[in-house]
Amino acid sequence: MKRPLKIAAAAFGTALLLLSALPFAASAEAVTSGDYNYEVQGGDVVIVRYLGEDEQIVVPATLDGKAVTVIGSRAFEMNPDITSLEIPDGVKKIEDHAFAVDKGIATLTLPATLTEIGEAAFQQCEGLKTVNFAGDESAWGSVKIADGNELLTAITPSYNAALTPQESSSAESSSSEAASSEASSSEASSSEAASSETASSEAASSEASSTAAETTTTTGESTASEPAPKGSSVNIPLVVGGILVGVAVIDIIYFSIKKPKE
DSSP, X not given: OHHHHHHHHHHHHHHHHHHHHHHHHHHTOOEEETTEEEEEETTEEEEEEEOOOOSEEEOOSEETTEXXXXXXXXXXXXXXXXXXXXXXXXOOEEOTTTTTTOTTOOEEEEOTTOOEEOTTTTTTOTTOOEEEESSOHHHHHTSEEOTTOHHHHTSOOBXXXXXXXXXXXXXXHHHHHHHHHHHHHHHHHHHHHHHXXXXXXXXXXXXXXXXXXXXXXXXHHHHHHSOOOGGXXXXXXXXXXXXXXXXXXXXXXXXXXXXXXX
16 A cells, blocks of 8 residues: 555645746747747746847847846847947846947946846957946946956946836827827817808808898888888879869960950
8 A cells, every 4th residue: 555655645746846946948938029039937037039130239128027136148239230328227237248249339327226147248359348337436347257257347338327218208108199199189170160150150140131131021012011101192183173273364364265255
């Protein structure tokens, strides 16, 4: 009975070891994002290889939403195209030979978060002339710089250097676009309101004109339908009286002329 128990215990222990190793195996898998291959190692996002051909490189602060914290060993090694290089805020370590034999690098900018530079990380970077450091002199003095970086340590850095905005600039750009969009919407609303007011004004004017026309037409019809004033009609009694007076006058004249002859 003891032997089967030992076999079962050994099998159980082996299974536990395999299961515990799975997360580490998954985390070490390289992922490609743009011009970069990276791995997640013990919680750190490590750039393991640069795939691009740019001359002026600003290493991204995040890859696929994960903050970059380590520049891996030989990640940029033997890349003659690079002339300027900026490591973003958040990177804590540059590993061995990361930028070795990059002879074209003339300007190097490092973040204040940097705490360690590995062996020969900048070996044979013979073109290096300017080093900018985002922190102060005290912070630079606390950075552990391994052997093989004499070309780097021979240059006195410019302290408190400004790094190129990355995520913040995107946020500002989004805010600006949102503000522009809101302004455009506001202008469109104002234009629509103005158009609506103009249309209402025109409608009111049209209604007023229509009302005036109807009033004029009604007035004309009313005037046409009213009877003529009484003074404009023929006064029959007056005419008859005039005729009678005329006849009487004629008679008087006739008899006055006729009487002397008799």
